[in-house]
Amino acid sequence: MSLDFIIENEALRERFRGWKDVYMFSIVDISDEYVRVHDTPAQGPQSHICLYARKRAMRFYRAQITDTEPVVMHLAKQLERLQRGELLDCATFVALCDRVKDILVQDENIVHIASPVTICGDIHGxxxxxxxxxxxxxAVPSTNYIFLGDFVDRGAMSVETIALLCIFKVLYPSAVTLLRGNHESRQTTAVYGFQVECLKKYDGDPRPYKACMEMFDYLPLGALVDQHLLCLHGGLSPAIHHLDQLRMINRFMEIPPDGPFADIVWSDPDPKNTGFHLSPRGAGYIFGGDIVEKFLHVNGLHHMSRAHQLCMEGYQVLFRETFSTVWSAPNYCHRFGNLAAVMEVDEHFQRSYKIFKEANRSQSVDVQGSASSSADVIDAGYFT
Known part of the structure; x- marks a missing residue:
């Protein structure tokens, strides 16, 4: 089986030539109006490289196929479906997770990101x-986005949430960074709702959940903004003193119950203590400002940003402005009444926080439209 595609040519010819060997397709015809390509199986008879064309950009993804026809995901249409609150079909969701996994496998444990960047905390479905x-x-990709993990569980629309983030990861792989949180694991999602939600929404079919869990195993563990701001989901570990130790962790697996991998997705800061102490969560540690100060100094960092803890005002800054927690799930679980926030870092490394409230579910939102400037920057308290 083979597929032909007609793609509008907007200065894409050189990009096609540069990607030819990677994506294993041959250029059939080129003109000023279009590029026609003929693809070949990349990994045996069960996969093809398919093309998705937008007006100003073009992205690739790998689609799993049946014996007779490919699952071709028109991502713009899928994005519109999600904006309407509709569920992606099973085959599309599985293929989307597989494509994101193909992208993530190329990332190191710590992804390097340039400002400007918007840093987002827990979403939780x-x-x-x-x-x-x-x-x-x-809007993406005029600014970069880092999501600090915990995309799923607790909320009732975790499937739609991770699907939306995956679509943006495929469309803008270098502009959207997804990090692993403690809820991106089989053990946690089996307890806090995502597994049940997947099975219910896909009529008991285990493939969407399985594909998503396998994709989670590939998520990077951290992001480094302009070489000076470290982003993790949870916090620090007594076993990690240098960033190179974080880079050496084998992340392509289920999150273990203990050790440095577990620590960085489970640990929390504690402004009332110094040193490391076992966490009351049962995994990870709590750590004081002295630990943060030493870690930043040794690694030439200026700031550390993480998520993992509910902040009633959306964010909290600790340890003489060197450490911040960002929380992006307003009115968490529809009962806490908290605000949510994102942290913005501009080209001059200036940090600011934008606050938002629970969404009005009757409004339609264009996630690729222009930004709203109505958010206020306010001082934050903290909820432990």
Whole structure:
């Protein structure tokens, strides 16, 4: 089986030539109006490289196929479906997770990101609040986005939430960074709702959940903004003193119950203590400002940003402005009444926080539209 595609040519010819060997397709015809390509199986008879064309950009993804026809995902249409609150079909969701996994395998444990960047905390399946979040800052890809993990569980629309983030990861792989949180694991999702949600929404079919869990195993563990701001989901570990130790962790697996991998997705800061102490969560540690100060100094860092803890005002800054927690799930679980926030870092490394409330679910949101400038920057308290 083979597929032909007609792609509008907007200065893409050289990009096609440069990617030819990687994506294993041959150029059939080129003109000023279009590029026609003929693809060949990349990994045996069960996969093809398919092309998705937009007006100003073109992205690739690998689609799993049946014996007779490929599952071709028109991502713009799938994005529109998600904005309407509709579920992606099973085959599309599985293929989307597989494509994201193909992208993530190329990332190191710590991804290097340039400012400007918007840093987002826990989402926890609050899909409409995620749509609201995208109104706060510039649209992708004019600014980079880092999501600090915990995309799923607890909220009722975790499937739609991770699907939306995956679509943006495929469309803008270098502009959207997804990090691993403690809820991106089989053990946690089996307890806090995502596994049940997947099985219920896909009529008991185990493939979507399985594909998503396998994709989670490939998520990077951290992001480094302009070489000076480290992003993790949880916190620090007594076993990690240098960034190179973080880079050496084998992340392509289920999160273990203990050790440095577990620590960085489970640990929390404690402004009332010094040193490391076992966490009351049962995994990871709590750590004091002295630990943060030493880690930043040894690694030439200026700031560390993480998520993992509910902040009633959306964020909290600790340890003489060197450490911040960002929380992006407003009115968490529809009962805490908290605000949510994102942290923006501009080209001059200036940090600011934008606050938002729970979304009005009756409103339609264009996640690729222009940004709203109505968010206020306010001082934050903290909820432990």
């Amino acid at each position: 609050q899909f409409y609040d995620l749509l609201e979040l995208f109104k706060l800052s510039d």
